[in-house]
Amino acid sequence: MSDVPDIHDVLDRRAVTTLFQPLVELTTGRVLGYEALSRGPAGSPWESPAALFAAARHFGREAELDWICRARAYRSALAAGLDPGLSWFVNMEPAASRMACPPDLAPGVESARDRLRVVTEMTERAIAVDPSGLLTAAAACRTAGWGVALDDVGADPMSLALMPFLHPDVVKLDMAMLHAPGDPHTARVVAAVAAYAEASGAIVLAEGIETEEHLAVARTMGATVGQGWHFGRPAPLPPAAGPTTSLPFIAPPRDDDRTPFTIVSARRPLARTTKAQLMPMSRHLEALAGDGGEPTVLLACFQDARHFTAATARRFGRIAVSSPLVAAIGSGLTDEPVPGVRGACLGDGDLLRGEWNVIVVGPHRAAALVAHDLGDDGPEGERRFDFALTHDRALVVEAARSLLHWLAPARTPELLPS
Incomplete structure (x- = not known):
């Protein structure tokens, strides 16, 4: 008999762990926050987040898994007791916005709403699949005093057209941009993001910074915040953080019923x-x-x-x-x-x-x-x-x-x- 848990066992036991990767201000090196990265049980087929979510999606439990991952990330961040000015970047799958929070996870999520400075990361596919739903989710996020980030910008050309609808506080440039700075597609993405950031005041964050060269390229692309192995690999949270500063949020768009x-x-x-x-x-x-x-x-x-x-x-x-x-x-x-x-x-x-x-x-x-x-x-x-x-x-x-x-x-x- 195998000791490997099946996906239902993993979800029922909420057997998800969270690692964190620092987000760094490029000019000062100060840590502004951390992105939460979920993992399944170590050594199991579900350790990889891609495999974990694929299995949950196959059995119709993707939304539940998303709540589990977010609740686990919030709980870990709260337990660390770090500077309250830090921002915690947490991904949200589109399907989760259709499901109420499981009762056993609700207390931790409610504590996060009151005590953490969260930035909810969303992707462009969520806008295309359910535009009204995503706007409502983003509005709920901002009502809680949280921010919104658009993830993987540039990986799919569609994200550029959808970016202004979400009106994100943070635009995360996909890591592929750093590896192809001379590509015409990269130039179009960077120009569109720069125009949006200039008009809105949004922060541009470059993902996948692994070398000093990547860091230099990120700065030329207008990024002021960076993430990648150059600053730290995904790991448990440190016992204490150095000097920090809060990542600013921009003014939310007007939300009304006009035509x-x-x-x-x-x-x-x-x-x-x-x-x-x-x-x-x-x-x-x-x-x-x-x-x-x-x-x-x-x-x-x-x-x-x-x-x-x-x-x-x-x-x-x-x-x-x-x-x-x-x-x-x-x-x-x-x-x-x-x-x-x-x-x-x-x-x-x-x-x-x-x-x-x-x-x-x-x-x-x-x-x-x-x-x-x-x-x-x-x-x-x-x-x-x-x-x-x-x-x-x-x-x-x-x-x-x-x-x-x-x-x-x-x-x-x-x-x-x-």
């Missing part, structure tokens, strides 16, 4: 025209999203499903192949009106029923056409709209974020016990 037209029209002048005149503008923005130059988010409101024509459906389907997120919202539309396209059905009294919006957000481009139906009868092409067109990136992202809330899941995500 894109309301948001943009409050800050841009309106003009009045017909649907026939608006169509070329709408098609132009769709073309921007589908030109293949960079991964781009496309969000559109069609008022009614009849306006989401077969030709439009084909265009959106083609764009979705290379886009991290394409959505079509309107009365009578299904959750997936075209393969790869997210959908949302509007109710009779929904404010969006009166709007025609096309919003495009990419790493280096942003544009929004917002229009409000004046309610005319008569020929379709002569229907009149008040409209505004903007390329102001901050304003476009604000309008786009408001639409993500219509792509709502059935259940409110849970980041912390209530």
Whole structure:
């Protein structure tokens, strides 16, 4: 009989350990915090976090494992009694936001909310899979006084387009960036991250710093915080830490129930025209999203499903192949009106029923056409709209974020016990 525990035994016993890797301020060498890295039982097939999560996912217990890993990390950090100004970076799997915290883990998580300065790490795939859920989880995180980090930026080009929606306090450059500083892809990633950090005040953190050369490259990429074997390998926490300083969090984005037209029209002048005149503008923005130059988010409101024509459906389907997120919202539309396209059905009294919006957000481009139906009868092409067109990136992202809330899941995500 084998002494190797099966995955259910590991999860039932909460048999997960946490190692920690320091996060260091590059200019001073001071430790700002630690990233928590989970491991299964030593010597077992589940010691590797990849194998551990793969097995849990296979049996439908990935969300539970994520809670276990986070609770274990919080408990270890609390027990160490280190400087309260330290930041604790802890990963969260998207699936965990759909599951309530197991009762036996709740006390430790609640203690962390009151006593630790946590930065919850999320990935771009969480945004694409459940945009509304991720925004809700990020908001819950910030309500607790915690920060948000976007992990592995650059590993997948899609992350650049989705970055402004999460509005992370910390952007973690994937370690591959340091190993290919001359690659055109690296240059595009670094430029997009630098633009976001400059506009928002976010911290840029370089992962995988192993040598002095990597450290020098990280600085040229705008990183002010680093992580990697050059500063320390994953290990138990030290009994004491040297001088520390707190990693700053940025101002959270506004979270409200306004519509894109309301948001943009409050800050841009309106003009009045017909649907026939608006169509070329709408098609132009769709073309921007589908030109293949960079991964781009496309969000559109069609008022009614009849306006989401077969030709439009084909265009959106083609764009979705290379886009991290394409959505079509309107009365009578299904959750997936075209393969790869997210959908949302509007109710009779929904404010969006009166709007025609096309919003495009990419790493280096942003544009929004917002229009409000004046309610005319008569020929379709002569229907009149008040409209505004903007390329102001901050304003476009604000309008786009408001639409993500219509792509709502059935259940409110849970980041912390209530």
